[in-house]
Amino acid sequence: MARTAALIGAGVIGAGWAARFLLSGWDVRVFDIDPGVEGRLGAVLENARRALPGLSDRPMPPEGALSFHATLSDAVAGADWIQESLPERLALKRKTYQKIQAHCREGAVIASSSAAFTPSALQGCATRSGQILLARPFDPVYLLPLVELAASPANPPGLVARAQGVLQGLGMFPLHVRGESGGGIAGRLQQALWREALGLVREGIATPEQIDEAIRMGPGLCWAEMGPFETCRIAAGAAGMRDFISQIGGSGEAPELTDEVLETLAGPPDAPPGRALEQARDTGLVAMLRPLKWADRGAGAHLNRVDAARPGPEIDITRPIVTSEHAVPLDWTDYNGHMTESRYLQAFADATDRFMEIIGVDAAYLASGGSFFTVETHIRHLMEVHAGAALRVETLCLGAEGKTMHLFHRMYSGGTLLATGEHMLLHVSLKTRRAAPPAPHVAENLAAIAAAHAALPRPRGVGRAVGQGR
Amino acid sequence: MARTAALIGAGVIGAGWAARFLLSGWDVRVFDIDPGVEGRLGAVLENARRALPGLSDRPMPPEGALSFHATLSDAVAGADWIQESLPERLALKRKTYQKIQAHCREGAVIASSSAAFTPSALQGCATRSGQILLARPFDPVYLLPLVELAASPANPPGLVARAQGVLQGLGMFPLHVRGESGGGIAGRLQQALWREALGLVREGIATPEQIDEAIRMGPGLCWAEMGPFETCRIAAGAAGMRDFISQIGGSGEAPELTDEVLETLAGPPDAPPGRALEQARDTGLVAMLRPLKWADRGAGAHLNRVDAARPGPEIDITRPIVTSEHAVPLDWTDYNGHMTESRYLQAFADATDRFMEIIGVDAAYLASGGSFFTVETHIRHLMEVHAGAALRVETLCLGAEGKTMHLFHRMYSGGTLLATGEHMLLHVSLKTRRAAPPAPHVAENLAAIAAAHAALPRPRGVGRAVGQGR
Numbered sequence: 001m002a003r004t005a006a007l008i009g010a011g012v013i014g015a016g017w018a019a020r021f022l023l024s025g026w027d028v029r030v031f032d033i034d035p036g037v038e039g040r041l042g043a044v045l046e047n048a049r050r051a052l053p054g055l056s057d058r059p060m061p062p063e064g065a066l067s068f069h070a071t072l073s074d075a076v077a078g079a080d081w082i083q084e085s086l087p088e089r090l091a092l093k094r095k096t097y098q099k100i101q102a103h104c105r106e107g108a109v110i111a112s113s114s115a116a117f118t119p120s121a122l123q124g125c126a127t128r129s130g131q132i133l134l135a136r137p138f139d140p141v142y143l144l145p146l147v148e149l150a151a152s153p154a155n156p157p158g159l160v161a162r163a164q165g166v167l168q169g170l171g172m173f174p175l176h177v178r179g180e181s182g183g184g185i186a187g188r189l190q191q192a193l194w195r196e197a198l199g200l201v202r203e204g205i206a207t208p209e210q211i212d213e214a215i216r217m218g219p220g221l222c223w224a225e226m227g228p229f230e231t232c233r234i235a236a237g238a239a240g241m242r243d244f245i246s247q248i249g250g251s252g253e254a255p256e257l258t259d260e261v262l263e264t265l266a267g268p269p270d271a272p273p274g275r276a277l278e279q280a281r282d283t284g285l286v287a288m289l290r291p292l293k294w295a296d297r298g299a300g301a302h303l304n305r306v307d308a309a310r311p312g313p314e315i316d317i318t319r320p321i322v323t324s325e326h327a328v329p330l331d332w333t334d335y336n337g338h339m340t341e342s343r344y345l346q347a348f349a350d351a352t353d354r355f356m357e358i359i360g361v362d363a364a365y366l367a368s369g370g371s372f373f374t375v376e377t378h379i380r381h382l383m384e385v386h387a388g389a390a391l392r393v394e395t396l397c398l399g400a401e402g403k404t405m406h407l408f409h410r411m412y413s414g415g416t417l418l419a420t421g422e423h424m425l426l427h428v429s430l431k432t433r434r435a436a437p438p439a440p441h442v443a444e445n446l447a448a449i450a451a452a453h454a455a456l457p458r459p460r461g462v463g464r465a466v467g468q469g470r
Numbered sequence: 471m472a473r474t475a476a477l478i479g480a481g482v483i484g485a486g487w488a489a490r491f492l493l494s495g496w497d498v499r500v501f502d503i504d505p506g507v508e509g510r511l512g513a514v515l516e517n518a519r520r521a522l523p524g525l526s527d528r529p530m531p532p533e534g535a536l537s538f539h540a541t542l543s544d545a546v547a548g549a550d551w552i553q554e555s556l557p558e559r560l561a562l563k564r565k566t567y568q569k570i571q572a573h574c575r576e577g578a579v580i581a582s583s584s585a586a587f588t589p590s591a592l593q594g595c596a597t598r599s600g601q602i603l604l605a606r607p608f609d610p611v612y613l614l615p616l617v618e619l620a621a622s623p624a625n626p627p628g629l630v631a632r633a634q635g636v637l638q639g640l641g642m643f644p645l646h647v648r649g650e651s652g653g654g655i656a657g658r659l660q661q662a663l664w665r666e667a668l669g670l671v672r673e674g675i676a677t678p679e680q681i682d683e684a685i686r687m688g689p690g691l692c693w694a695e696m697g698p699f700e701t702c703r704i705a706a707g708a709a710g711m712r713d714f715i716s717q718i719g720g721s722g723e724a725p726e727l728t729d730e731v732l733e734t735l736a737g738p739p740d741a742p743p744g745r746a747l748e749q750a751r752d753t754g755l756v757a758m759l760r761p762l763k764w765a766d767r768g769a770g771a772h773l774n775r776v777d778a779a780r781p782g783p784e785i786d787i788t789r790p791i792v793t794s795e796h797a798v799p800l801d802w803t804d805y806n807g808h809m810t811e812s813r814y815l816q817a818f819a820d821a822t823d824r825f826m827e828i829i830g831v832d833a834a835y836l837a838s839g840g841s842f843f844t845v846e847t848h849i850r851h852l853m854e855v856h857a858g859a860a861l862r863v864e865t866l867c868l869g870a871e872g873k874t875m876h877l878f879h880r881m882y883s884g885g886t887l888l889a890t891g892e893h894m895l896l897h898v899s900l901k902t903r904r905a906a907p908p909a910p911h912v913a914e915n916l917a918a919i920a921a922a923h924a925a926l927p928r929p930r931g932v933g934r935a936v937g938q939g940r
Contacts, residue, residue, distance in 0.1 A: 054799030146688030192666035212697025218616030224694030227682025329524030
């Protein structure tokens with residue numbers, strides 16, 4: 001059942017291909033003259049195992065078998081797909097195809113990862129030109145879906161469709177580039193951006209760092225979600241895309257736009273994009289921005305700095321402590337705009353983190369090897385809440401004995417109780433991952449709050465089991 | 471305490487500014503000759519309320535007051551910040567600054583949103599040139615952090631820093647562009663991408679749709695996370711960025727790169743980026759890709775199509791039903807690589823959704839106005855699990871009576887029990903948001919599973935309350 005791919009050249013791109021094929025259940029045979037290839041490929045494979053399978057909500061097939069081969073002829077024997085990812089030297093590639101074709105199956109696909117050459121150029125001196133086509137991926141190959149496919153008139157009809165089928169099976173997005181444009185579509189756009197970026201550096205207008213910031217804090221986010229045209233179509237608003245394009249043209253070298261091209265670009269004159277598209281765009285942007293905060297990358301790192309500069313709620317341990325206060329994030333809601341079930345626990349877990357910080361379980365304490373782990377949780381969902389609504393969590397410490405900590409969170413929007421969360425936590429050593437007593441200062445801080453809160457009334461819902469009579 | 475911004479021109483950009491100022495607690499005074507301005511601005515403001523406050527983990531200040539003014543002189547009176555977002559006509563902008571300066575405070579900042587003109591050009595005929603600078607935002611202004619600031623020699627020292635302070639207070643990322651480059655940094659990069667995209671369309675190589683796909687399925691994702699240089703630095707791998715840049719140059723017009731420029735770009739020759747950077751990049755990419763699945767946008771829509779083509783687990787109602795099977799996503803884990811507390815509930819909620827689908831609560835049923843809402847949850851966290859590990863949820867129906875449904879999920883990795891989730895759900899009308907009986911076919915399907923599962927042993931942990939003796 002497993003199919004076999006031969007990878008000729010296993011640098012960054014070739015190793016990325018290897019990971020994608022293996023994790024999609026293919027057997028992979030590698031030929032690379034670099035003596036360090038096994039180590040390098042192993043590292044890429046480990047990266048891929050961490051990131052790729054979890055992209056899917058379905059189980060991945062069992063991993064294929066990986067083997068390294070001392071000769072090219074051995075590597076390509078019996079392979080269904082042969083991917084060449086050698087340095088961009090045409091003579092080297094052509095010579096390699098001749099060797100490959102002397103030993104591979106006639107029905108195998110030979111695909112080149114080249115970013116530099118057209119299919120015709122690659123096929124130049126081949127024994128069977130029709131077997132060779134272009135399939136250019138983008139780094140990291142095991143995560144980015146795009147692969148640009150290009151064929152020449154020498155390729156038999158049906159080969160592109162067959163290649164598309166294989167690449168779709170790897171979870172990729174094969175884009176068939178018609179004609180033989182050198183550099184494909186994404187490649188030419190990358191080049192254009194690069195040329196301008198290098199120009200800005202050469203002219204002394206911007207540093208590489210500033211260029212990166214300008215992209216990842218701004219237009220790059222829209223491009224990632226929508227690409228340049230859809231970005232423009234929505235940004236153009238009621239004024240229409242024609243106006244927008246001519247305005248864009250206004251501040252640089254104006255592109256020559258015939259009416260015909262404008263029609264292709266803009267669609268019907270001045271059709272407004274409408275609220276639905278704007279809101280879909282915003283949903284996508286928030287969906288990227290908030291997880292970038294979690295990853296502390298790009299614009300997310302900026303948003304974390306913004307938060308750090310804003311004051312949090314004041315702490316008063318004589319009352320239930322306000323451990324969280326913010327608006328319901330858009331990416332916490334469902335298609336109806338209501339907060340999603342699991343985000344209630346996320347809000348409570350954030351509140352628990354803040355409570356831990358208050359008793360001294362901060363970054364330094366975590367680094368010293370101690371923390372509290374939640375072992376048990378009970379949630380009552382009482383009322384719904386929408387994106388943008390104010391959210392506030394108040395935390396009561398129900399008890400603290402030895403290694404345990406017993407918390408009760410109440411979530412409000414204004415005066416309305418939305419949900420409660422009861423949680424039992426256990427102090428652990430992060431080294432052994434087993435229960436261990438907290439450091440004395442943490443135990444003292446916790447005891448002080450537990451004592452203060454013992455005087456407060458026990459809220460309704462404490463100690464409930466699921467389905468217990470009301 | 472609230473400060474006042476005057477917005478001159480409230481099209482897409484001006485209305486975006488209005489939303490950002492208002493939601494940051496500023497009073498906003500609008501002047502726009504369009505009679506439809508109140509409606510348009512209201513719509514943008516509604517979009518912003520849905521999306522912006524939730525980007526922050528801290529509470530936003532109370533919204534400022536919004537007012538519309540019939541005259542420019544009235545709008546700018548007493549304003550601390552005056553933002554001009556008029557069409558890109560220099561004469562119009564210059565005339566407007568003269569009017570503004572006749573009525574505004576001398577200490578107010580007058581900022582232009584222009585994408586087309588330099589600060590010197592804008593200041594041309596002003597009464598007080600030093601008061602005017604460039605602050606160019608990007609659409610949607612209320613979500614994208616980037617704002618490019620540029621000043622001329624006519625501006626007093628300290629003005630840029632003051633403007634940066636104001637813009638940071640709005641949660642923005644003010645990037646000071648030195649010199650007076652027409653179009654700034656991001657603008658020039660946008661133009662360059664646009665020129666190439668229009669060229670590809672004009673040459674008949676790609677459709678606008680293909681160009682959008684090529685960007686959002688590939689390089690656009692890296693640009694959004696990292697910008698072009700960091701993308702390149704990591705992709706270059708051990709071969710080093712010098713090599714990479716010269717290879718990139720190989721397939722288009724090669725940029726002229728002196729050794730000095732190369733040094734600026736690439737840093738020390740051939741310093742490898744290392745695994746840590748690669749993994750940070752992957753974390754950021756997964757952090758964007760999975761929420762794009764949730765939003766069903768861009769590459770996320772593609773990944774949803776990939777999942778739909780993969781078979782799910784088979785259904786056998788005589789045993790606990792396998793309701794979920796996939797690998798632990800990277801964005802479900804913490805800095806240690808362990809699955810995060812709230813993602814346990816997400817896995818259980820996903821399993822509940824699948825169970826509902828099985829009993830007939832599918833998209834069509836939801837559209838008809840019925841669903842089950844979770845009212846109560848109990849989770850036991852038993853073991854930890856890492857990114858990429860296999861995850862499987864088996865669901866037992868503990869009971870179903872009238873409007874209620876009682877489920878018990880067990881989460882495994884291989885043979886190891888990681889957690890259990892007990893959930894009480896109530897069938898509701900999505901119109902009234904109140905309890906209502908399920909449709910007959912749903913009730914029958916559910917009863918059949920409940921009857922089959924009644925014969926199975928009750929697992930340990932059913933009916934537990936938090937902290938109950940073990």
